[in-house]
Amino acid sequence: MTLGYISKRLFHLALIMFGVSVVVFLMLRMIPGDPAQLLLGEFASPEELARLREQLGLNQSLFTQFWIYISNIVQGDMGHSIRTNAPVTGEIWVRLIATLELSLAAMCIATFFGIAAGVMSAVKQHSLWDYGAMFMALVGVSMPIFWLGLMLIYLFAVKFPLLPMMGRISLGLEVPDVTGLMVVDAVVAGSWQSFVSALKHLLLPAFTLATIPMAIVARITRSAMLEVLNMDYVRTARAKGMTELVVIFRHALRNAFLPVVTVLGLNLGLLLGGAVLTETIFSWPGLGRYVVDSLSGRDYAAVQGCILVFALLMAVINLAVDLIYVVLDPRIRVNE
Amino acid sequence: MEPILQIQNLTTRFTTKRGDLTAVDGVDLHINPGETLGVVGESGCGKSVTALSILQLLPRPIARIAGGSILFKGQNLVTAPLPVIRNIRGNQISMIFQEPMTSLNPVYTVGFQIMEPLRKHRSMKKAAARQEAAGLLDLVGIPEPRSRLDDYPHQLSGGMRQRVMIAMALACRPDLMIADEPTTALDVTIQAQILELMKQLQKEIGMAVMLITHDLGVVAETCHRVVVMYAGKMVESADVNVLFSRPAHPYTRGLFDSLPKRGCTGPLPTIKGAVPSLLNLPPGCAFQDRCDAASARCRQTPPWQEVAEGHGVRCWHPLEVSP
Amino acid sequence: MSKLDMFTDLRKSASALTGLVLITLIVLVALFGPWIAPADPLIPSPLIRLQGPSAQHLFGTDSLGRDMLSRVIYGARISLMIGIISVTISLIPGTILGLLSGYFGKRIDSIIMRCMDMLLAFPAILLAIFITAILEPSLTNTMVAVGIVYIPHYARIVRSSVLSLKGMLFVQAISHLGGGHLRILIKHILPNCLPPIIVYATLGMGTAVLQAAALGFLGLGAQPPSPEWGAMLSEGRQYIQLAPHVAAFPGAAILILVLGFNLFGDGLRDVLDPSLRSQ
Numbered sequence: 001m002t003l004g005y006i007s008k009r010l011f012h013l014a015l016i017m018f019g020v021s022v023v024v025f026l027m028l029r030m031i032p033g034d035p036a037q038l039l040l041g042e043f044a045s046p047e048e049l050a051r052l053r054e055q056l057g058l059n060q061s062l063f064t065q066f067w068i069y070i071s072n073i074v075q076g077d078m079g080h081s082i083r084t085n086a087p088v089t090g091e092i093w094v095r096l097i098a099t100l101e102l103s104l105a106a107m108c109i110a111t112f113f114g115i116a117a118g119v120m121s122a123v124k125q126h127s128l129w130d131y132g133a134m135f136m137a138l139v140g141v142s143m144p145i146f147w148l149g150l151m152l153i154y155l156f157a158v159k160f161p162l163l164p165m166m167g168r169i170s171l172g173l174e175v176p177d178v179t180g181l182m183v184v185d186a187v188v189a190g191s192w193q194s195f196v197s198a199l200k201h202l203l204l205p206a207f208t209l210a211t212i213p214m215a216i217v218a219r220i221t222r223s224a225m226l227e228v229l230n231m232d233y234v235r236t237a238r239a240k241g242m243t244e245l246v247v248i249f250r251h252a253l254r255n256a257f258l259p260v261v262t263v264l265g266l267n268l269g270l271l272l273g274g275a276v277l278t279e280t281i282f283s284w285p286g287l288g289r290y291v292v293d294s295l296s297g298r299d300y301a302a303v304q305g306c307i308l309v310f311a312l313l314m315a316v317i318n319l320a321v322d323l324i325y326v327v328l329d330p331r332i333r334v335n336e
Numbered sequence: 337m338e339p340i341l342q343i344q345n346l347t348t349r350f351t352t353k354r355g356d357l358t359a360v361d362g363v364d365l366h367i368n369p370g371e372t373l374g375v376v377g378e379s380g381c382g383k384s385v386t387a388l389s390i391l392q393l394l395p396r397p398i399a400r401i402a403g404g405s406i407l408f409k410g411q412n413l414v415t416a417p418l419p420v421i422r423n424i425r426g427n428q429i430s431m432i433f434q435e436p437m438t439s440l441n442p443v444y445t446v447g448f449q450i451m452e453p454l455r456k457h458r459s460m461k462k463a464a465a466r467q468e469a470a471g472l473l474d475l476v477g478i479p480e481p482r483s484r485l486d487d488y489p490h491q492l493s494g495g496m497r498q499r500v501m502i503a504m505a506l507a508c509r510p511d512l513m514i515a516d517e518p519t520t521a522l523d524v525t526i527q528a529q530i531l532e533l534m535k536q537l538q539k540e541i542g543m544a545v546m547l548i549t550h551d552l553g554v555v556a557e558t559c560h561r562v563v564v565m566y567a568g569k570m571v572e573s574a575d576v577n578v579l580f581s582r583p584a585h586p587y588t589r590g591l592f593d594s595l596p597k598r599g600c601t602g603p604l605p606t607i608k609g610a611v612p613s614l615l616n617l618p619p620g621c622a623f624q625d626r627c628d629a630a631s632a633r634c635r636q637t638p639p640w641q642e643v644a645e646g647h648g649v650r651c652w653h654p655l656e657v658s659p
Numbered sequence: 660m661s662k663l664d665m666f667t668d669l670r671k672s673a674s675a676l677t678g679l680v681l682i683t684l685i686v687l688v689a690l691f692g693p694w695i696a697p698a699d700p701l702i703p704s705p706l707i708r709l710q711g712p713s714a715q716h717l718f719g720t721d722s723l724g725r726d727m728l729s730r731v732i733y734g735a736r737i738s739l740m741i742g743i744i745s746v747t748i749s750l751i752p753g754t755i756l757g758l759l760s761g762y763f764g765k766r767i768d769s770i771i772m773r774c775m776d777m778l779l780a781f782p783a784i785l786l787a788i789f790i791t792a793i794l795e796p797s798l799t800n801t802m803v804a805v806g807i808v809y810i811p812h813y814a815r816i817v818r819s820s821v822l823s824l825k826g827m828l829f830v831q832a833i834s835h836l837g838g839g840h841l842r843i844l845i846k847h848i849l850p851n852c853l854p855p856i857i858v859y860a861t862l863g864m865g866t867a868v869l870q871a872a873a874l875g876f877l878g879l880g881a882q883p884p885s886p887e888w889g890a891m892l893s894e895g896r897q898y899i900q901l902a903p904h905v906a907a908f909p910g911a912a913i914l915i916l917v918l919g920f921n922l923f924g925d926g927l928r929d930v931l932d933p934s935l936r937s938q
């Protein structure tokens with residue numbers, strides 16, 4: 001693994017982002033009507049329109065317009081929201097952190113339970129547990145999570161009021177914003193009550209969002225483990241007197257991680273997409289809900305910002321997956 | 337002398353999609369301390385399964401030991417509970433395998449893998465185990481052992497990896513090392529080096545070796561005694577010199593005849609026919625269809641008989657053994 | 660593999676069989692909807708709003724007093740149509756692009772594949788959301804959007820099969836004999852790419868149904884009063900505390916249909932294309 005490899009990947013990332021920006025730029029100009037009007041909404045005054053037209057260079061060539069657009073983005077300026085009149089960049093940032101908290105929690109649930117179920121299934125292949133778990137995994141893959149979320153709300157918030165229906169923390173328990181991650185902020189603030197409240201609010205949406213990745217991880221882990229458990233080095237580990245736990249977790253699972261990480265990486269997009277639905281159901285103030293609200297409010301500056309941020313997130317995640325891959329597999333590490 | 341390992345009437349069965357088969361059928365053998373026993377036969381004759389049975393490493397759930405006993409230092413390994421077996425594995429009995437390419441875990445350094453049995457069986461601390469592991473690599477003739485400890489298996493050649501496997505097997509100074517075709521996957525020159533190394537280490541450590549191979553040349557160079565297996569059964573057992581000079585079983589004889597000899601230029605004689613499928617064995621002696629000496633009697637299972645002191649054979653028509 | 664072998668193998672696969680049963684069930688419901696539905700799915704009856712399941716209304720009634728069972732039955736037609744049309748929309752361009760990309764290689768390949776990368780740079784549902792939002796929310800645009808989103812998946816699968824086929828001798832032999840490109844592509848390469856396409860299209864039906872329902876749920880797909888399952892769920896969401904059955908039944912229907920396609924697709928994959936396993 002060399003710096004060269006990383007820089008090559010970073011270059012690739014920049015290329016994709018450039019392509020996406022071009023598409024977004026053209027899209028906004030392909031929608032019939034005046035882009036300035038689109039960005040400012042139908043109630044904008046003629047002066048405002050004129051000013052934005054001047055700012056975006058709409059009276060100049062397409063090339064100049066693109067140049068202005070790109071240099072604004074690079075400087076982190078993605079325009080103003082017509083709904084709040086606040087800079088889009090700041091609005092997106094706050095919501096991105098909320099989405100991150102939800103997605104991280106979901107990822108932890110999905111990896112932990114998915115791997116546990118997959119390992120159990122592989123070790124007890126053809127057992128009742130195996131068949132049951134794999135059927136449940138297929139149900140999980142087929143799950144309309146927006147329905148699952150609603151049913152969980154009904155079950156755990158309406159029928160048995162154990163958990164809150166929506167939001168991130170109970171009224172009156174808010175904690176000062178340090179990281180933006182509510183659970184972490186509650187710890188920082190040292191409030192046990194706030195921590196529990198934040199955690200309770202996180203539980204249902206995180207589980208809902210985790211469903212599909214968890215099912216996928218369970219299936220992949222099982223098939224990867226079945227393959228690895230037949231390997232010679234697993235027999236070698238047994239022949240050395242290692243306990244079955246060490247054989248399974250240290251020698252087999254570590255090797256089975258590679259395909260699991262790949263698939264997990266491929267499905268992070270699914271997680272981000274799922275966040276849109278989950279956030280809508282649980283009124284979680286994250287980026288996914290922001291996109292939907294911006295679209296229905298015809299807030300094109302915000303939409304444009306979200307598209308760019310989502311594409312960047314996907315690209316960064318893919319890069320991260322590749323780097324994790326390199327850490328996990330020494331054969332790649334040295335040969336690159 | 338008390339044997340270190342005594343196998344009696346060992347029978348191991350496999351359940352396959354096409355039916356049950358007996359891979360090891362009533363094997364009786366013993367290994368004395370410090371001795372090298374060769375187990376010879378074609379692939380599928382049950383020699384590897386015998387080895388795997390000793391340490392209970394048979395593939396589950398398709399294989400199981402159906403009968404017999406394996407006595408190691410007075411303890412029956414067939415009935416011993418798994419924790420006891422685990423304490424013996426890699427400690428008092430260790431094993432090396434045919435494929436050095438795939439027998440080492442690709443995601444851990446060779447040092448880590450050699451240290452594993454030391455830390456488990458000898459309860460060594462990390463630093464001490466590392467020290468010991470470096471010593472072991474040195475013992476098996478790997479140059480610059482300290483820096484090699486941090487190498488991953490894919491950075492080593494096949495011969496080097498097999499040396500690492502041997503170092504791992506020797507880590508706890510076992511009483512018995514089972515080597516399952518340890519040189520088959522290696523180049524001829526490397527083969528000779530590895531065999532020489534094993535011989536020398538055996539003398540140094542004083543352990544017994546069970547060497548499983550299909551290569552009679554390897555047997556001649558390294559073993560004290562030899563057991564010949566065919567279709568799951570032991571067909572002959574003798575001291576290496578006796579076996580090579582006066583084989584009693586027609587199958588053993590056939591094996592020797594098919595070896596290339598110095599000064600001989602004609603085509604090599606081969607044993608006619610092919611090894612019968614274990615799923616579909618003829619009644620009686622499994623070798624009868626390929627045997628020139630076969631008679632009607634061979635439809636019944638031949639008994640084990642001693643043709644000379646320490647020289648046993650399972651055949652109705654053993655070849656003449658003149659003393 | 661002969662057709663006969665394929666069918667015996669499929670019969671042996673419990674998952675394929677279960678999937679087939681579920682799909683057939685819903686297809687029958689969709690076909691005979693007008694005859695088996697107890698009521699009109701669109702006519703409101705304000706007097707019987709939000710009633711729970713009963714003998715008269717097995718699935719209860721919704722917020723306008725419409726019979727939920729009838730709405731779910733009519734919804735089956737919409738969902739099946741969505742599945743078929745969206746998959747067709749992604750399948751045909753995807754296959755053509757994959758064939759061109761894999762067969763001609765070089766510049767054509769890299770241009771096509773970079774465009775596909777661009778589409779893949781977004782989470783699928785988000786891309787579908789953007790497209791429907793630009794095109795105006797409607798059932799038709801939902802199908803178009805979901806179709807476009809999955810074009811790259813087919814293109815990639817077809818491309819990789821073409822690449823592995825191209826290396827094989829018979830294609831080389833044919834092209835040496837001077838067959839035209841189009842002829843080689845359609846007569847020799849395409850038929851050999853079919854197994855993975857069929858498998859992926861089956862699994863893709865489930866995905867398409869799920870995505871379209873999600874769009875409907877977000878209010879970007881089929882619009883009321885259409886009895887589309889996703890849109891019904893979105894309505895039911897408002898009454899989740901009072902009348903959970905309004906959300907429960909359409910969602911369960913989505914799950915069953917998608918599960919059917921996934922079970923059948925999994926079984927099909929094991930039979931048709933073992934190399935695709937565990938993906």
